[in-house]
């Protein structure tokens with residue numbers, strides 16, 4: 001096989017309607033559809049080279065040799081690509097994020113999106129974004145949404161062949177801003193995998209599933225017609241709904257927990273501040289993934305006003321904020 005080094009880039013995505021609970025844990029088939037926006041301000045760059053001189057895969061993540069689970073997850077993904085391409089050659093993988101490591105933002109979505117694109121091209125395959133999205137999903141569920149740009153819906157599907165993401169609108173459709181506020185750099189005590197596993201044991205889980213069709217329709221419509229107040233309200237209620245499931249889930253390996261609380265005191269402080277700011281006429285809303293950090297959504301023209309309000313909060317001056325516009329899908333940077 002000819003040696004070809006391929007570099008791809010991808011952005012992490014932020015869920016407006018959350019993926020929370022799996023129908024099939026091995027294949028990462030979710031219980032429900034989800035909708036996200038790609039975070040154009042944060043980027044993962046991944047280079048893959050298949051090299052017949054290697055006896056095993058070599059994986060470097062942010063400049064350090066990957067070990068343990070992170071190494072295994074990449075090797076497993078390369079195995080999927082090798083099996084699709086019918087090759088047995090080992091690979092060298094180098095992946096870097098331009099956002100701070102351990103800032104509490106999952107890099108697995110951008111990581112597996114960039115890896116899927118770079119590795120398939122380097123192995124001589126030319127998959128379209130939908131097929132790549134199915135492949136990336138096997139590495140990390142939410143990664144399937146980072147293949148497409150802008151606003152994206154992951155169709156839950158019933159099996160490996162039908163669980164894939166599709167674009168709702170391209171990045172230029174709506175000039176929104178996401179201000180990702182770093183409130184905690186601590187590793188969360190329950191991984192998203194643990195949260196997915198525990199979710200169906202919440203007595204509220206069935207009620208969430210029943211209300212999701214309405215939420216999905218509200219968010220799709222708000223994106224289509226660029227209705228910011230409707231998007232903010234639907235997104236905020238949805239984030240709190242997901243966290244209500246987490247807080248009322250039975251986590252089997254932590255029997256001393258009554259539920260999973262990802263929030264910290266400053267998370268709640270910011271939730272309340274956002275509600276207050278909206279009451280004062282600022283069009284801003286929040287969403288929160290499986291962690292303590294808060295992502296604020298607003299129109300591009302309100303970015304400075306929102307940043308100013310953040311600055312005025314206790315600890316505001318020392319709080320790190322990462323700003324994104326809607327980002328493009330995964331793409332090739334170099335192919336040599």
Ligand code: PMV
Nearest residue numbers: 015018019141142192289290
């Ligand atoms: O893709 P995972 O297994 O890291 O799960 C992501 C879960 C959330 O970020 C909380 C929600 C989502 O849809 O991204």
